[in-house]
Amino acid sequence: MSFRCHVAGVVSAVAIGLSATGAQADILFWSTQAKPVEEAQAMREQVLSGFSGGVDYQPNDGGPWLTRLKAELESGTGTIGVLGALHGDFAALDPDDLIDLDDLGVKAASETFNTLARLGTDHMQYVPWMQASYIMAANRKALEYLPEGADINALTYDQLIEWAANVHEATGEPKFGFPAGPKGLKHRFFQGYLYPSFTNGVVRTFASDDAVVAWEKMRELWSHTNPASTNFSFMQEQLLSGDAWIVFDHTSRLAQAFNERPDEFVAFPAPAGPKGRGFMPVLAGLAIPRTAPDVEASKELVRYMMRPETQIATLRATNFFPVVDVDLPDDLPPAVKAAGDAIARMSAAPDANPGLLPAGLGDKGGDFNRVFVDTFERIVLAGQDIRAVLDEQKQRLAQIMQETGAPCWAPDAPSEGACPVE
Amino acid sequence: MNARLLPYILILPVTLFLCLFFLYPFVLVAAQAFTTGDGFSLENFREVVGYWKFPISLKNTLLLAAAVVPVQLALALLMATMVNRMRRGRDLVLYIWTIPLGISDLAAGMIWLAIFEQSGFLNTILGAVGAIDRPVNFLSYQHMGVVFLAIALAEIWRATAIMLVILVAGIGLIPKEYYEAAEVFGAGPWQRFRRITLPLLRPSLQTALVLRVILAFEVFAVVAALGGTLFPVLMSETYAYQFDLLDSGAAAAMALIILAISIASTLVILRVLRVPKGASI
Numbered sequence: 001m002s003f004r005c006h007v008a009g010v011v012s013a014v015a016i017g018l019s020a021t022g023a024q025a026d027i028l029f030w031s032t033q034a035k036p037v038e039e040a041q042a043m044r045e046q047v048l049s050g051f052s053g054g055v056d057y058q059p060n061d062g063g064p065w066l067t068r069l070k071a072e073l074e075s076g077t078g079t080i081g082v083l084g085a086l087h088g089d090f091a092a093l094d095p096d097d098l099i100d101l102d103d104l105g106v107k108a109a110s111e112t113f114n115t116l117a118r119l120g121t122d123h124m125q126y127v128p129w130m131q132a133s134y135i136m137a138a139n140r141k142a143l144e145y146l147p148e149g150a151d152i153n154a155l156t157y158d159q160l161i162e163w164a165a166n167v168h169e170a171t172g173e174p175k176f177g178f179p180a181g182p183k184g185l186k187h188r189f190f191q192g193y194l195y196p197s198f199t200n201g202v203v204r205t206f207a208s209d210d211a212v213v214a215w216e217k218m219r220e221l222w223s224h225t226n227p228a229s230t231n232f233s234f235m236q237e238q239l240l241s242g243d244a245w246i247v248f249d250h251t252s253r254l255a256q257a258f259n260e261r262p263d264e265f266v267a268f269p270a271p272a273g274p275k276g277r278g279f280m281p282v283l284a285g286l287a288i289p290r291t292a293p294d295v296e297a298s299k300e301l302v303r304y305m306m307r308p309e310t311q312i313a314t315l316r317a318t319n320f321f322p323v324v325d326v327d328l329p330d331d332l333p334p335a336v337k338a339a340g341d342a343i344a345r346m347s348a349a350p351d352a353n354p355g356l357l358p359a360g361l362g363d364k365g366g367d368f369n370r371v372f373v374d375t376f377e378r379i380v381l382a383g384q385d386i387r388a389v390l391d392e393q394k395q396r397l398a399q400i401m402q403e404t405g406a407p408c409w410a411p412d413a414p415s416e417g418a419c420p421v422e
Numbered sequence: 423m424n425a426r427l428l429p430y431i432l433i434l435p436v437t438l439f440l441c442l443f444f445l446y447p448f449v450l451v452a453a454q455a456f457t458t459g460d461g462f463s464l465e466n467f468r469e470v471v472g473y474w475k476f477p478i479s480l481k482n483t484l485l486l487a488a489a490v491v492p493v494q495l496a497l498a499l500l501m502a503t504m505v506n507r508m509r510r511g512r513d514l515v516l517y518i519w520t521i522p523l524g525i526s527d528l529a530a531g532m533i534w535l536a537i538f539e540q541s542g543f544l545n546t547i548l549g550a551v552g553a554i555d556r557p558v559n560f561l562s563y564q565h566m567g568v569v570f571l572a573i574a575l576a577e578i579w580r581a582t583a584i585m586l587v588i589l590v591a592g593i594g595l596i597p598k599e600y601y602e603a604a605e606v607f608g609a610g611p612w613q614r615f616r617r618i619t620l621p622l623l624r625p626s627l628q629t630a631l632v633l634r635v636i637l638a639f640e641v642f643a644v645v646a647a648l649g650g651t652l653f654p655v656l657m658s659e660t661y662a663y664q665f666d667l668l669d670s671g672a673a674a675a676m677a678l679i680i681l682a683i684s685i686a687s688t689l690v691i692l693r694v695l696r697v698p699k700g701a702s703i
Contacts, residue, residue, distance in 0.1 A: 063665035182650045182651050228559045367667055
């Protein structure tokens with residue numbers, strides 16, 4: 001236990017004491033999602049207000065979220081009723097600390113999601129809650145610089161680079177925007193988009209010759225990227241400010257731009273490389289920790305969250321899409337429409353090459369991401385030799401795969417035992 | 423109440439507090455740093471030291487301390503001497519100079535970010551006087567020198583006051599008689615400063631330097647605000663181990679490394695600025 005953990009433990013113990021005397025009946029919904037104030041408020045007022053029992057919705061950063069959860073699990077008594085988090089957050093937990101949810105009678109429409117939710121065990125450890133993805137967005141002013149013959153809904157990486165170069169030349173400023181800031185989701189671009197599109201894999205092909213090409217393309221794209229991108233984490237801000245005209249990001253991190261000025265921006269699918277149009281879903285889930293004070297009430301809340309009408313309300317509040325079959329109403333916010341169309345085109349593209357979220361990495365998810373972020377920083381920012389960096393980072397990646405024994409996930413070819421780095 | 427016991431009873435609450443909230447967590451952190459799943463090991467240290475960013479973050483931290491602390495020392499000495507000479511408005515000036523002390527490091531970082539960022543004050547001013555055509559992005563990976571300078575400036579602005587306060591108190595303790603005697607013998611201001619103020623200020627200089635240098639090794643929020651991930655320092659790496667990689671063992675090892683550097687520099691400062699026995703004021 002670090003010093004921070006102890007302080008946090010004491011603080012949360014005090015908080016527990018206070019909340020226990022304050023509102024005893026409320027179920028504590030402890031979440032890493034819908035963190036921005038407006039989203040959290042929308043969750044409380046529009047999504048959770050329809051639940052028969054009281055709910056105390058508390059979103060937090062991943063670190064504090066985990067610290068409190070671990071403190072409760074270690075002490076054996078808790079106040080958290082329901083957990084809301086990303087697949088990767090749950091994957092880092094011990095499945096024994098989560099109550100099996102097979103008997104709940106609710107699950108996602110996608111069997112892939114339901115399999116992921118078992119976290120490598122035979123039982124549902126969490127229930128898929130909502131999904132999103134990463135897409136591209138552009139300022140309409142950039143459209144006139146599209147390369148000749150390019151279809152914005154079926155771009156290739158080469159066309160994207162050319163487009164960014166055209167804009168760069170015309171405006172005198174690099175206008176491609178990439179979320180490479182401290183809180184940016186750049187690693188997902190490498191894992192779910194760049195690598196699948198160029199190498200048809202992520203782990204096996206990490207240091208392949210195709211990967212060298214991919215990083216060369218990344219360098220080219222970077223030369224037309226706003227260098228302040230290393231401070232960008234939510235690309236909606238740069239779209240709105242005009243610092244970036246063409247961007248890549250998580251749908252919910254672009255939503256504000258579309259909702260505020262829907263006529264100024266377009267959303268479109270991620271580009272395609274030689275091995276297809278790689279893209280990756282984002283999956284959030286609901287789970288119940290074994291220390292939940294009232295398991296039945298928590299299960300009731302999870303069931304409520306999975307109802308079609310609640311899922312649509314959640315979509316409005318968070319810009320995350322339903323995981324159950326629902327008929328989407330017509331009056332959705334502009335961001336939802338734009339993102340929904342782009343995702344639909346991306347998945348329906350003839351060259352679609354969908355990847356899965358990293359699975360089976362347990363608490364090594366952060367280390368796995370760091371391999372990709374480090375590779376980016378060394379190759380693109382520090383300008384080191386691609387082949388040398390890949391060969392060095394490859395050893396760290398292989399070590400992580402060996403330690404966790406995680407088998408390959410799509411688009412890597414299946415493996416027996418730990419996924420090999422070839 | 424037994425008069426001999428009283429002092430011990432009075433410091434008991436503080437001692438208990440320190441044991442509970444400092445010593446006990448410290449022992450736990452140390453234990454965590456030196457153990458992995460299977461008992462005692464140096465694996466955590468091997469991992470953090472072997473990571474390619476470790477030499478860079480160590481270098482950045484030391485460079486920053488080496489650049490910031492001497493400037494702060496000189497500034498604080500100058501300011502303390504000036505304050506000491508003032509007859510009127512002394513308290514007011516002291517209050518104003520110590521305002522940055524009341525601002526959290528993160529807030530200080532944000533203030534300087536507002537100056538240096540692409541749409542910040544500096545760009546606006548440079549644009550208004552016609553020095554630049556379009557806003558320049560100062561805090562980018564292409565201008566590492568500017569990033570360093572911005573962080574150093576913010577640190578100097580924020581933390582000079584802590585040295586100032588200690589030095590002002592120290593100068594106040596130096597008896598006026600020494601200065602009067604020196605003046606009688608014809609010593610100029612510079613001589614008086616070098617031969618009287620500096621030597622007699624040693625104990626305060628010690629305290630001020632130890633405090634400031636330790637804080638310099640722990641620099642974090644200002645760097646995070648201005649440099650993001652561009653400028654890794656030891657503390658930001660510690661944070662990344664704890665909260666991004668969820669590796670408390672490695673974070674604990676980093677914390678101990680920072681502690682070791684702090685202790686080493688403290689010993690050096692204490693040794694260099696030691697007051698000879700019996701030579702107190």
